Amino acid sequence: MTSFTRTILGLCFILIIAFCGTFIFSKVTERWGGVDLTEDSVYTLSDGSKEIIDALPRQLTMKLFYSKEAATKIGADWFKQFHNFYYYVRDLLRAYERHSDGKLVLLEYDPRPFSDEALEADRLGIRRWPLTETEGMYFGLAVTSGAGAQETIATFVDPRPQMQAQLQARLEYDISELIDIASRRKKTKVGVLSSLNITGGGMTPYMRQMMQMQGRPVEEAWLTIEAGIKRFYDVEDVAKDATEIDETIDYLLVVHPKQLPEPTLYAIDQFVMRGGKLIAFVDPHCFYGDRPPQQAQQNPFGGPPPHDASSDLNALTKTWGVALDGKLFSGDLNLGQRVQTRTRRVIRFPGAMTLAGPECLSQAETVTADLDDIGMLFSGALRKQDVEGVTVTPLITTTPQGGTWSASSGELGGPMGPDLEGLAKKFKEGADSVWVAARASGKFTTAFPDGKPEEPKDEEAEGEDESEEAEGPEEPSKHLAACAEENSFILVADVDMLTDPGAWAQGVFGMSQMANSNVGFVLNSLDYLAGSNALISIRARKQFQRPFEVVAQIEKEADLRTEEQVQAINAEMQQFRDQLRDLNSKATEKNVGLLQSEAYENERKLEAKIREKEYELRDLQKAKLDEIEGLGASIKNTNIFGVPAIVALIGLVLFFMRNKQRREQVRGGVA
Amino acid sequence: MTATQAIMKREFRGYFGTPLAYVFLCVFLMLAAFLAFRDGLYESRDANLRVFFFYMPWLFAFLAPAIAMRTWAEERRTGTVELLLTLPVTVKQAILGKFFAGWAFFGIALVLTLPIVFSVAYLGDPDNGPIWTGYLGAFLMAGAYLAIGTFFSALTKNQVIAFIIASLVCAFLVFAGQPSVLKAVDSFFLTSWLTPFVEQMSFLTHYDLMQRGVIELRNIVFMLAITAAFLVCSAVILDEQKAR
Numbered sequence: 001m002t003s004f005t006r007t008i009l010g011l012c013f014i015l016i017i018a019f020c021g022t023f024i025f026s027k028v029t030e031r032w033g034g035v036d037l038t039e040d041s042v043y044t045l046s047d048g049s050k051e052i053i054d055a056l057p058r059q060l061t062m063k064l065f066y067s068k069e070a071a072t073k074i075g076a077d078w079f080k081q082f083h084n085f086y087y088y089v090r091d092l093l094r095a096y097e098r099h100s101d102g103k104l105v106l107l108e109y110d111p112r113p114f115s116d117e118a119l120e121a122d123r124l125g126i127r128r129w130p131l132t133e134t135e136g137m138y139f140g141l142a143v144t145s146g147a148g149a150q151e152t153i154a155t156f157v158d159p160r161p162q163m164q165a166q167l168q169a170r171l172e173y174d175i176s177e178l179i180d181i182a183s184r185r186k187k188t189k190v191g192v193l194s195s196l197n198i199t200g201g202g203m204t205p206y207m208r209q210m211m212q213m214q215g216r217p218v219e220e221a222w223l224t225i226e227a228g229i230k231r232f233y234d235v236e237d238v239a240k241d242a243t244e245i246d247e248t249i250d251y252l253l254v255v256h257p258k259q260l261p262e263p264t265l266y267a268i269d270q271f272v273m274r275g276g277k278l279i280a281f282v283d284p285h286c287f288y289g290d291r292p293p294q295q296a297q298q299n300p301f302g303g304p305p306p307h308d309a310s311s312d313l314n315a316l317t318k319t320w321g322v323a324l325d326g327k328l329f330s331g332d333l334n335l336g337q338r339v340q341t342r343t344r345r346v347i348r349f350p351g352a353m354t355l356a357g358p359e360c361l362s363q364a365e366t367v368t369a370d371l372d373d374i375g376m377l378f379s380g381a382l383r384k385q386d387v388e389g390v391t392v393t394p395l396i397t398t399t400p401q402g403g404t405w406s407a408s409s410g411e412l413g414g415p416m417g418p419d420l421e422g423l424a425k426k427f428k429e430g431a432d433s434v435w436v437a438a439r440a441s442g443k444f445t446t447a448f449p450d451g452k453p454e455e456p457k458d459e460e461a462e463g464e465d466e467s468e469e470a471e472g473p474e475e476p477s478k479h480l481a482a483c484a485e486e487n488s489f490i491l492v493a494d495v496d497m498l499t500d501p502g503a504w505a506q507g508v509f510g511m512s513q514m515a516n517s518n519v520g521f522v523l524n525s526l527d528y529l530a531g532s533n534a535l536i537s538i539r540a541r542k543q544f545q546r547p548f549e550v551v552a553q554i555e556k557e558a559d560l561r562t563e564e565q566v567q568a569i570n571a572e573m574q575q576f577r578d579q580l581r582d583l584n585s586k587a588t589e590k591n592v593g594l595l596q597s598e599a600y601e602n603e604r605k606l607e608a609k610i611r612e613k614e615y616e617l618r619d620l621q622k623a624k625l626d627e628i629e630g631l632g633a634s635i636k637n638t639n640i641f642g643v644p645a646i647v648a649l650i651g652l653v654l655f656f657m658r659n660k661q662r663r664e665q666v667r668g669g670v671a
Numbered sequence: 672m673t674a675t676q677a678i679m680k681r682e683f684r685g686y687f688g689t690p691l692a693y694v695f696l697c698v699f700l701m702l703a704a705f706l707a708f709r710d711g712l713y714e715s716r717d718a719n720l721r722v723f724f725f726y727m728p729w730l731f732a733f734l735a736p737a738i739a740m741r742t743w744a745e746e747r748r749t750g751t752v753e754l755l756l757t758l759p760v761t762v763k764q765a766i767l768g769k770f771f772a773g774w775a776f777f778g779i780a781l782v783l784t785l786p787i788v789f790s791v792a793y794l795g796d797p798d799n800g801p802i803w804t805g806y807l808g809a810f811l812m813a814g815a816y817l818a819i820g821t822f823f824s825a826l827t828k829n830q831v832i833a834f835i836i837a838s839l840v841c842a843f844l845v846f847a848g849q850p851s852v853l854k855a856v857d858s859f860f861l862t863s864w865l866t867p868f869v870e871q872m873s874f875l876t877h878y879d880l881m882q883r884g885v886i887e888l889r890n891i892v893f894m895l896a897i898t899a900a901f902l903v904c905s906a907v908i909l910d911e912q913k914a915r
Contacts, residue, residue: 007911018900023871025896026889034887037800044884084879101776464796526858546718548794632713635790639704643786644697652692 271479380493390442403430679770718795736837739820801884808881848873
């Protein structure tokens with residue numbers, strides 16, 4: 001063997017050892033995990049997840065499906081992002097497995113077409129994304145338990161980049177939630193008592209479909225219930241005139257209780273006295289959820305009769321330390337959203353608030369500490385009641401500049417909608433923050449000290465009573481005068497925050513997504529009352545998004561600077577449009593000829609004016625955009641050209657200095 | 672001062688003795704910033720440097736061989752390699768000296784990209800963890816590419832050939848993790864057991880987590896092992912030439 005051959009063989013040996021060695025080392029240390037240096041430790045299991053894993057009562061199997069081979073076969077480079085995400089999901093699941101000490105077992109599947117793995121994926125409800133005629137991509141997770149529980153994340157893929165980023169941001173929460181739900185033998189039951197049909201009447205999707213096919217109106221459940229609460233809890237309807245709350249109900253969600261009959265109030269009271277958890281949403285005016293009936297709106301004889309869209313639970317909650325302050329509304333100009341009025345003016349309306357930051361969301365309470373923003377509309381004000389042994393803590397408040405105001409039903413719900421401009425004028429800044437959500441804790445006493453109120457009897461009921469008596473008298477439940485142990489309940493002075501327009505936004509492809517933290521607040525409240533802070537803490541985990549604050553500030557300042565101008569232009573445009581409408585309505589069959597030439601001339605002038613104003617508006621918007629783009633251009637230019645130019649300049653200076661030095665040395669040498 | 676340090680110092684000065692270093696730095700800084708901003712570093716309005724780090728493996732795949740190509744090829748062409756190896760320095764010291772000089776040069780190149788970090792920090796509140804781990808990953812990767820470049824420079828007298836072959840190898844080690852390459856490997860060898868191995872060879876696979884802010888031992892070991900392997904190979908080649 002020549003020395004050259006020996007060298008070549010030696011080189012090959014070294015390289016093979018290096019690549020194979022690193023490959024084997026990678027495989028061996030794959031499950032070791034790494035050091036997460038991100039600020040919020042986003043790639044490390046949070047304490048909440050660890051808490052859930054530690055509390056697992058039995059072994060669970062996590063089945064991760066990813067079509068790795070299909071990805072290789074397709075060979076499209078756009079696949080890389082899902083490939084990388086798969087590794088991240090797998091590593092995170094391995095971290096769960098490591099921490100579980102054997103309670104969680106991770107199984108990985110690579111489903112090929114027509115294979116047993118593909119069948120298993122289909123059976124578990126993992127979504128298949130078609131790639132070719134035969135190839136499909138599975139990328140989902142199922143958590144199963146020996147007891148038969150089975151929970152699934154159907155897919156980790158979202159074709160929209162923005163949504164994919166969101167999916168990645170809340171991955172840990174989704175997995176922990178899945179494990180948490182799968183580990184329970186039965187879901188906790190939430191009873192929903194409401195004067196509105198917010199659960200869709202407990203209809204199954206099939207029943208709903210049948211009714212739709214028959215052309216019968218179908219009331220949809222609110223998304224907060226359907227896509228929010230139902231994911232974690234079993235939801236059961238409680239009739240609005242129920243005389244007893246079922247023993248199997250763990251939590252009672254009372255939403256917009258309008259003039260509940262005394263026996264129902266008593267049932268709620270006794271539910272709380274026996275230690276049941278209550279969350280109540282009341283409202284001096286529920287705008288989205290409680291609309292007047294259709295017939296009343298179309299009343300041909302004059303205007304619609306006044307519709308009372310208010311609710312409260314003061315008969316009970318006054319005794320327990322906090323109550324709705326009459327029909328007063330809370331407001332805050334600092335938090336007011338920009339809304340368009342009847343006259344198409346855009347104003348900051350104090351009654352439509354976005355409550356955010358430590359000033360509004362209590363940082364001392366786990367329920368609200370890490371929420372981002374709560375949206376409320378025509379919310380009421382809560383007032384603390386002095387009740388011995390009861391502690392009341394505000395959860396959500398306005399800023400100290402917040403205030404209260406009142407409104408008549410005419411101002412709130414005329415045929416043209418609420419008079420927002422008029423209502424905004426009625427608002428007066430206060431000296432202290434107004435409470436809109438609060439938690440009361442203590443050993444509550446009954447609001448019915450005289451015991452169970454007598455039920456109103458009618459003939460039909462009497463007949464039923466007789467038949468019941470014939471079957472044998474029912475054992476009367478024992479009246480409870482006070483809670484045996486300390487209990488808590490949460491009272492919120494807004495119902496609109498739970499409605500679809502109040503909490504959800506329409507995404508691309510018609511998919512709904514949460515518009516704010518309203519649903520998070522409800523889930524946090526339920527979890528808090530359940531004593532489960534684990535999911536709350538994961539839910540509170542910071543998002544990946546870190547916005548450019550400087551750009552946002554520029555936008556905000558530009559909006560504030562031009563707000564009045566934009567309003568004035570919009571108002572002028574509206575004025576011209578109204579004039580144009582008047583002009584067209586004046587033309588009748590008789591005077592159309594006479595008016596034609598004059599009207600045509602005026603119409604042209606008005607249209608020109610509207611166009612002019614549209615240009616002005618566009619210029620204002622363009623100025624804002626120019627400012628933002630200007631900042632971007634200067635940052636880009638500094639980095640792309642500025643820094644290299646400085647380096648080049650330094651190079652040139654050094655080059656000339658060195659040349660000069662050399663020349664001097666040569667000259668010195670010659671001399 | 673050890674022999675390695677002396678060689679490193681001489682080489683490092685050598686870079687800045689010619690306009691080459693400045694041209695290289697300008698091209699690198701311009702490309703790095705241009706690619707990052709072209710891909711929406713500003714328009715995304717999100718304070719992170721993911722797009723900036725995304726292009727590092729690709730940039731280094733061509734720029735590192737450009738810096739490394741002259742380390743030994745030039746010495747061999749001009750015949751100074753014999754002179755160098757007759758000096759009281761070992762081949763190992765000479766290789767390490769030259770390598771560390773090149774690596775330090777890349778360190779400076781990376782430091783000069785800090786204005787991009789400052790720009791993002793001015794615009795928002797970026798997470799510093801992924802930024803520093805991204806830089807660490809980029810620095811280690813630059814070392815590995817440089818070692819590959821050094822090896823091919825030692826292999827041939829022709830700088831251009833050294834550059835082209837080293838660039839191809841570096842590019843392969845970047846592309847290896849791409850699904851299109853894995854597909855080609857899969858269909859060529861008619862077996863799927865090789866694909867995880869090829870995928871594992873990719874710098875992208877190892878760099879991905881680092882630019883996200885997570886440091887794993889296996890990723891660091893991979894980059895250092897590749898660096899060491901190619902430097903040892905360079906030493907074998909030079910020893911063989913010395914023996915001749």
